[in-house]
Amino acid sequence: MSEDQKKDTETSPSQDSGDEVKKDFKGLLGSVRKFLSDLLEIRSNTDAAATKESIIADIPFKGHTSWILVCSIFIASVGLNANSTAVVIGAMLISPLMGPILGMGMSLAINDIDTLRRSLKNFAVMVVLSVITAFLFFYLFPLRDESSELLARTKPDIRDVLIAFFGGLALVIARAKKGTIASVIFGVAIATALMPPLCTVGFGLAIGKPWYAAGAMYLFTINTIFIGLATFLVIKFLRFPMVRYANSQRRRLIARLASITGILVMIPAGFTFYNVFQESLFMKQAQSFLQDTVEVYQFDGAGRYVDNLTKLEYVDDGTSMIEVVFMGDELVPENVVNTWRIQKNEYNRLKNAELHIIQGGKDDSEEKFNYVSELYEKNKAELLNKDEQIRMLEEELVSLTKNVGKQIPFQDISAEAKANYENIEALGFSYQVRTDFKKMDTIPVFEVDWKDEVSSGQKEADTKKMLAWLKLRLQDTTLVIKEVE
Template identity: 65%
Template sequence: MSEALGNKPNPTNGNVEGGHEVKRDFQGLLGSVKKFLWELLDIRHNTDQEATKESIIADIPFKGHTSWILICSIFIASIGLNANSTAVVIGAMLISPLMGPILGIGLSLAINDIDTLRRSLKNFAVMIGLSVLTAYLFFAVTPLKEESSELLARTSPDIRDVLIAFFGGLALVIARAKKGTIASVIFGVAIATALMPPLCTVGFGLAIGNWGYATGAMYLFIINTMFIALATFVVIKFLRFPMVRYVNSKRRKRIAQLTSIAAFLVMIPAGYTFYKVYKRSVFQAQAQTFIQEQVLSYKFQKDGRLLQNNSVIEYNEGENPLVELLFVGSETIPENVIATWQAQKNKYSHLVDSELRIVQGAKSEAGDQLKYVSELYESKKAELTSKDAKIKFLEGELARVGKFADVPFAEIAQEAKVNYENLQSLGFSYKLVTDFTKIDTVPVFEAKWNEAALKKPKQVEADTKKLEAWLKLRLHNESVGVSGE
């Protein structure tokens, strides 16, 4: 009996053995996943350190052929920016040799190579000077100095430019470090980081005397440069490139200290720049969210509306940010609604210290019409593919609105009363008219005759026609209409 009992399996032992097996299987799974991820993401085993270093150093100098290639690419980029052609700008970036000195700066800081650092900084200065001078000469000589959207896009950097520069720099150095360099990556990074357009925009700003454009574009270029160099530094350190050895131990120590200080000094403005640009980007994003969620939900009872394209979202370092909303129409926004918006604004963390300014000044018909032209242009902008079409469209709208805005109604009313004694009142308004191919706005006068005149319908009809003919002549506008009763 006891033997039988002794031969019974112990359920506790079975559970322990099963738990060990599950643990071993789980550890094996983790090991397999770890091995897979290591093989997938490891870049050290396929890196040619010596060839990478030699290729980066070889691309640093700007002499002879490289200088002329840079000059030609700057001319092409300037023409593309001036013509607002993205394709031409991309072509210029593909042939430009701007990356050499920047990669050299990152490499030299990472391996304590003071000679390469000195050579990189020298050629970096030459590169900037040659690029800006070439762009300046082009824009100073050419009669075409239009502020195209391609140019203006390079005057105000945001958080996306920082991220593009950093990750573009990472991709570039990793591609250069691989055995058998991936040329397509190098070309792609040249396009993505867009170092050349900001330098061309600096030349454009100097040529037209606009220092705001020049400094904004140079700021964008410096941001790109710092973060590409920083990405190079990080990758070279990660790949454990050998440090440059110096025979003199004191010199080696001093150079190591100098390069470490230089690397630290590069990282400080890079980090500060990232923080500033991040704050500006978050402020702008929260301001747009505030407008969408709080302001646009307000329902006007009459004809009021927000001109969102004409509103201002402005972030200035050291000053209170500004959110200025422009409303038009005869309806004013109640004070309690504005107070509610002020309170709701403070729920957004980056809008707490900002000023919310409500502008309701454009309440006249002429003001509405002029603002209408501005907003109508913004809505039609995608359809207007050429500059000539844009100019023609705006000129036509402004000419039409100008005629309406200049109607001297008070004078016309007095003159009409003198000429037509049976005229009891005269009104004036704008009327939307369509022939089902286009919609137009025409000025319409409403003449109301007294009871004595209404007893003679034919006379009223004749006087109404004469009044309409006189108004067309008086206002030099054949679209004027008169309705009578």
């Protein structure tokens, strides 16, 4: 046997072993692929006709649905006003807001222009009716506190985008399944939170703060766009049958219009996601910068950092701002401020942001100290009603404390007056509020009743003498004496 034949004979067992490993590996990959396919495959269990029918049935807003919407808006407004999360959740569970949004997403995916037109019309009715209802509630209701539940709907961030998109995905997948999963629909109704932003729009308009309304409408728009986008993508993935038109030219026109509309919807969705994502990154780096610099700075004297007055403003044109406020007599040295500015530039998203330091009687933009006062008053106006009640109680306590200091030991005074003035018949005492129209004061007043047989000259002399004695006795120069007629 030749040497080459010997080598072939020697290597053939290892080749067989290698082939077996490859076969086993391919078999494992095939098993994993089949497992994942069975786990994640949803097309086979989709009822396209029933899903389309149920979505179209939820689009109209009239009759019972309109009244349900009005009632849910009122409930949500009360919950937001009372800062009650449970009440807001209850309002979201009965809200019929999802119908037109799902209708828009589905109609774009299947080229159904008639359904799209109806969805847009009912969506506009839904928004207008909701905002008007919330506006009337907050305009007429006497308690209009700026609760944390309301303020949370005025500043959307990247998390709201993700919640809306994945909530929309879950909702459409649940609606497409044979035998709809009701619990998923309820969960999405809570998570995507379409109703509270519309209530906050009405609240902002009712109290004359349009920036609240603008922020809340921005959040509502984000939720609407990404729920619609999720619906569009799922319907396309599930390959719902396209709407066919008898006229081939009309069919092509409708398909083009639907495609263009879908693209136009996706453009602002992508733009919104990008902007909110950039703002979230800016806010994260700004918070990290403050934690590493401003918040760890130690004052030697009476200065302090007022963290609740910190203002972070993101503007996509590069004019963002970080504004921090220090109170007290001690100022942060200029070299420390310059060091903070250098450290700020180490964060790539903060390089073009302006750092404003407001402290004591000056700030680095040379504005007056009254700016700090205005800023404080603005933030104080956003406190809850309980803070106003505490302030009133504190003022009342101060007033009561002052009056306690003026309390007259009347029993002792009357006994001493009887011992010193034999002509006295009776003695009275009261406080009298008096004003000279410049200021108001509380005056202690004594009323003296002299015996009838005492002459007027004696009464006058005794009254003058008693007045001097009482002023000295009580250490109060404001008190007066009146004779009983």
